[in-house]
Amino acid sequence: MNRGFNQLLDAVVRIDVREVAFEAGSKRYSASIGSGVILTADGLVLTNAHVASNRAIELNVTLANQERVSAKLVGWDHWTDLALLRIDMADVKKRSLKFAHADFGDSKKLFPGEVVFAVGTPYGLSRTVTRGIISNNNQYLEDLQGVNGYETGLFNTWLQTDAAINPGNSGGPLVTEDGKVIGISTRGFNGANNLGFAIPSATAQRVVEGLVHDGVITRSFIGVVLGALQDLESFYSLALNTGVLIHSVEPGSPAATAGLRASDILLAVNGAKVVGRFPEEIPDIQNLIASQPVGATLKLTVKRGADTRDYSVVTEKLESRVGEEWALEKWGLSVRKVSRTYAREKQLDDANGVVVIGVQPGFPADVAGLSRGDIIMKINEQPVGSLDVIKAAQSAFDAKPAPTLFEVQRSRRVSLVILKP
Amino acid sequence: MKFSFLLALLAAPFAARAAVDLPTLWAERAKTCVAVEYVTVTETERQPTISMGTVIDANGTIIMQSGAIDPRAATWQLKEFKVYLPGDADGTPAEYLGQDAFTGWHFVRASEKIRAQLKPITAFAAKGGKSPVPALADFAWGVGLRNKDEDFAPYLMQSHVALIQSLPQRTAISQQEVASPGLPVFDRDGVFIGLAQASFGQSFLQFGRNPRPQPVVLINVEESSAVQLADEILPYLNRIPKDVSGRPLAWLGTYGLEPMDREVAKYLKLETQSGAVVSEVLENSPAEKAGLKERDIILALDGKPLPPLKPDRIVVSYLEREVDRRAPGDPLTITVLRGSDRLDLKVTLGEEPKILREADRKYYERLGFTAREFVYGDAIDRHVKIAETTGVVAHFVKGSSPAAVAGLRPDDWIKEIDGTEVKTFADATAKLAEIEKDAMRAEFVLLVSRGAETAVLRVKLK
Numbered sequence: 001m002n003r004g005f006n007q008l009l010d011a012v013v014r015i016d017v018r019e020v021a022f023e024a025g026s027k028r029y030s031a032s033i034g035s036g037v038i039l040t041a042d043g044l045v046l047t048n049a050h051v052a053s054n055r056a057i058e059l060n061v062t063l064a065n066q067e068r069v070s071a072k073l074v075g076w077d078h079w080t081d082l083a084l085l086r087i088d089m090a091d092v093k094k095r096s097l098k099f100a101h102a103d104f105g106d107s108k109k110l111f112p113g114e115v116v117f118a119v120g121t122p123y124g125l126s127r128t129v130t131r132g133i134i135s136n137n138n139q140y141l142e143d144l145q146g147v148n149g150y151e152t153g154l155f156n157t158w159l160q161t162d163a164a165i166n167p168g169n170s171g172g173p174l175v176t177e178d179g180k181v182i183g184i185s186t187r188g189f190n191g192a193n194n195l196g197f198a199i200p201s202a203t204a205q206r207v208v209e210g211l212v213h214d215g216v217i218t219r220s221f222i223g224v225v226l227g228a229l230q231d232l233e234s235f236y237s238l239a240l241n242t243g244v245l246i247h248s249v250e251p252g253s254p255a256a257t258a259g260l261r262a263s264d265i266l267l268a269v270n271g272a273k274v275v276g277r278f279p280e281e282i283p284d285i286q287n288l289i290a291s292q293p294v295g296a297t298l299k300l301t302v303k304r305g306a307d308t309r310d311y312s313v314v315t316e317k318l319e320s321r322v323g324e325e326w327a328l329e330k331w332g333l334s335v336r337k338v339s340r341t342y343a344r345e346k347q348l349d350d351a352n353g354v355v356v357i358g359v360q361p362g363f364p365a366d367v368a369g370l371s372r373g374d375i376i377m378k379i380n381e382q383p384v385g386s387l388d389v390i391k392a393a394q395s396a397f398d399a400k401p402a403p404t405l406f407e408v409q410r411s412r413r414v415s416l417v418i419l420k421p
Numbered sequence: 422m423k424f425s426f427l428l429a430l431l432a433a434p435f436a437a438r439a440a441v442d443l444p445t446l447w448a449e450r451a452k453t454c455v456a457v458e459y460v461t462v463t464e465t466e467r468q469p470t471i472s473m474g475t476v477i478d479a480n481g482t483i484i485m486q487s488g489a490i491d492p493r494a495a496t497w498q499l500k501e502f503k504v505y506l507p508g509d510a511d512g513t514p515a516e517y518l519g520q521d522a523f524t525g526w527h528f529v530r531a532s533e534k535i536r537a538q539l540k541p542i543t544a545f546a547a548k549g550g551k552s553p554v555p556a557l558a559d560f561a562w563g564v565g566l567r568n569k570d571e572d573f574a575p576y577l578m579q580s581h582v583a584l585i586q587s588l589p590q591r592t593a594i595s596q597q598e599v600a601s602p603g604l605p606v607f608d609r610d611g612v613f614i615g616l617a618q619a620s621f622g623q624s625f626l627q628f629g630r631n632p633r634p635q636p637v638v639l640i641n642v643e644e645s646s647a648v649q650l651a652d653e654i655l656p657y658l659n660r661i662p663k664d665v666s667g668r669p670l671a672w673l674g675t676y677g678l679e680p681m682d683r684e685v686a687k688y689l690k691l692e693t694q695s696g697a698v699v700s701e702v703l704e705n706s707p708a709e710k711a712g713l714k715e716r717d718i719i720l721a722l723d724g725k726p727l728p729p730l731k732p733d734r735i736v737v738s739y740l741e742r743e744v745d746r747r748a749p750g751d752p753l754t755i756t757v758l759r760g761s762d763r764l765d766l767k768v769t770l771g772e773e774p775k776i777l778r779e780a781d782r783k784y785y786e787r788l789g790f791t792a793r794e795f796v797y798g799d800a801i802d803r804h805v806k807i808a809e810t811t812g813v814v815a816h817f818v819k820g821s822s823p824a825a826v827a828g829l830r831p832d833d834w835i836k837e838i839d840g841t842e843v844k845t846f847a848d849a850t851a852k853l854a855e856i857e858k859d860a861m862r863a864e865f866v867l868l869v870s871r872g873a874e875t876a877v878l879r880v881k882l883k
Binding site for chain 2: 227247248250347369405414417418
């Protein structure tokens with residue numbers, strides 16, 4: 001192996017994560033292991049969002065020389081399943097620790113059949129290299145709950161490889177023979193043989209820049225689900241490779257407000273033609289829309305029946321369906337903020353309220369009859385507009401325990417329940 | 422002398438009891454019991470169903486429990502009604518008369534041929550019109566009918582009353598099963614005391630390979646221990662539907678009535694008062710016109726407070742029954758708590774909009790699905806304004822048919838066919854009929870909505 005490859009090996013780390021979950025009416029801590037790759041001399045480590053997220057409370061990085069240092073989350077992006085950490089450089093300096101860092105290669109130049117290597121710490125084994133080829137350099141794979149319940153894969157295609165990727169490989173680099181990082185190993189298919197998927201470096205580089213700069217990736221949203229047009233061109237009287245199908249429009253979204261409808265054909269965004277004949281072409285179009293500034297007015301050229309006209313759509317900030325979570329431990333109640341997407345999906349009037357995601361048997365919330373899926377709309381007649389409202393209600397309850405009135409919505413049925421001390 | 426008088430007093434009741442011969446009483450009263458068989462005809466299947474019924478008059482009218490017929494089935498799908506006498510192998514054709522909304526009973530009329538062999542339950546009602554209310558531990562017995570392969574042979578069941586509850590109908594619960602659901606129950610003297618209902622689920626633990634037992638609920642569908650008392654039955658035997666549709670149906674127009682529990686009542690300083698929270702007030706409904714608002718808590722009807730009933734949810738059945746008991750056009754004063762105000766709202770009940778089983782439907786054999794008219798209830802389920810409704814609903818999708826292969830599913834809401842909006846059932850059927858008969862057609866396109874999603878489906882016909 002050449003020098004580049006050896007240097008790469010010294011840049012691969014194991015990541016130990018302790019994270020908190022709020023599901024069962026209490027805060028539960030768990031530990032997991034993933035892989036990562038050091039990108040810079042000042043200690044930036046790239047890994048997967050399903051390895052390190054905002055739920056992580058403790059992150060430890062094991063360097064190639066087996067030394068262990070702590071790290072902090074710089075930012076994460078579940079849509080591309082990437083997260084960025086920074087190693088505690090003060091500690092590195094104090095202990096005079098050494099590590100190498102890796103460089104990105106160009107994932108766009110990959111071809112099927114090209115030899116690649118996956119490096120990581122599968123099942124926590126120390127650094128492990130597996131070899132394979134690029135099986136597909138442009139695979140489409142979206143999963144609405146892929147990253148611990150969060151959406152993923154809508155804005156990127158994937159590299160598919162037959163290099164063995166096992167649990168614990170997640171976040172490790174997929175590299176070419178010269179040690180250049182062309183992807184981040186992310187997932188395998190359970191029960192399948194040698195079907196591994198990696199985020200291409202072209203996507204990763206963009207996300208790393210954004211996370212370094214802002215700590216978050218901000219995307220725009222208009223509320224359309226796009227579909228491939230393949231075989232439908234004749235029905236819509238379209239030339240091949242023209243436009244993309246608007247498969248559905250989220251009720252109440254900017255696109256719906258602007259008058260777009262499912263089965264419309266989107267021809268261009270701000271004058272730039274879009275082509276979505278095959279599923280693999282869709283993430284690019286999604287990305288084109290997502291990369292517009294939040295609040296910008298987009299000019300969408302749309303064909304409906306025989307007519308073609310422009311629609312003005314004002315973008316919103318893209319949000320996950322999964323809202324912020326918290327556990328009110330004394331009540332034995334775990335809740336998640338109702339997100340805009342969730343509210344639209346459940347046909348709620350607005351995004352007020354918190355969803356019950358778990359209760360602890362025998363605790364006040366359970367005794368009162370609250371259960372998973374209930375939406376708490378009001379507490380003591382006060383609308384629950386944010387998690388702060390319910391946190392404040394619990395503090396008040398702690399200070400002076402008194403029966404507390406909850407208004408709860410359960411598949412559109414409204415109940416009143418009393419939480420008792 | 423004094424002594425023998427006392428003896429005589431004691432002996433009298435014994436003498437009366439001794440005269441009662443249970444097998445004779447049973448044989449006589451088994452004539453009030455029948456089995457009813459009918460066939461539900463769907464697009465591709467014939468589903469036979471058997472239920473038990475009780476004869477209520479000399480015209481051969483029979484009542485069956487509400488669960489005897491699937492509420493989604495249109496009345497024209499219910500065919501070949503037959504009545505079997507106990508021990509009868511062949512059965513005789515009968516006529517379906519419809520369902521009464523208040524009691525939930527389905528009414529069937531036996532053919533004249535067998536009426537002489539039937540005996541109405543009224544023949545065994547208490548004399549003087551006042552039905553006996555059984556006391557705890559009282560002996561009770563009833564009739565069971567075996568299955569069709571045993572010619573519905575009648576048999577005797579006996580038990581004792583263990584509990585009497587309002588559900589909201591007064592219901593005696595016996596220690597063991599006492600009759601087949603839908604069949605009558607009698608006291609020691611053979612006086613009618615009630616009608617057996619669908620039985621309750623009973624909890625069991627199931628042990629398997631897994632070291633932890635699994636809790637299961639079992640329901641005995643052939644025998645029941647829940648008996649609705651005669652006073653809940655006899656006064657309503659005259660509610661035979663005027664026609665098979667069961668209309669008129671009184672309508673209030675609330676969605677999601679939820680019981681208020683005792684803790685909430687206490688918190689709202691309502692003490693022992695029962696109540697029900699209104700989740701939604703339906704568009705254009707009598708409730709909306711009368712000014713009922715969502716989140717109102719209903720406390721009383723016509724000045725009569727809602728009774729305290731257990732479990733809490735029974736109060737909802739009570740409310741619904743109070744509406745169903747009335748007719749369209751009837752006034753009803755509803756007392757609600759709104760915030761801290763108590764308001765009396767005067768409602769004039771309306772006629773229930775077209776319900777699912779009354780919706781028009783059309784099956785397209787070649788396409789492989791049934792289009793159903795979009796009715797009021799569909800708009801409620803999908804949370805859309807009545808004025809915005811359009812399209813039809815896929816009521817049935819035949820497995821492996823072109824529609825099924827394209828991904829159409831039952832309950833999908835079809836809004837466009839071949840790129841054209843279909844506003845009404847007539848629009849849709851005109852388009853679909855055209856596609857169905859055009860043998861040259863290779864494909865067509867549906868725009869359907871499912872939950873919050875809308876999708877374009879291509880149905881390939883070749």
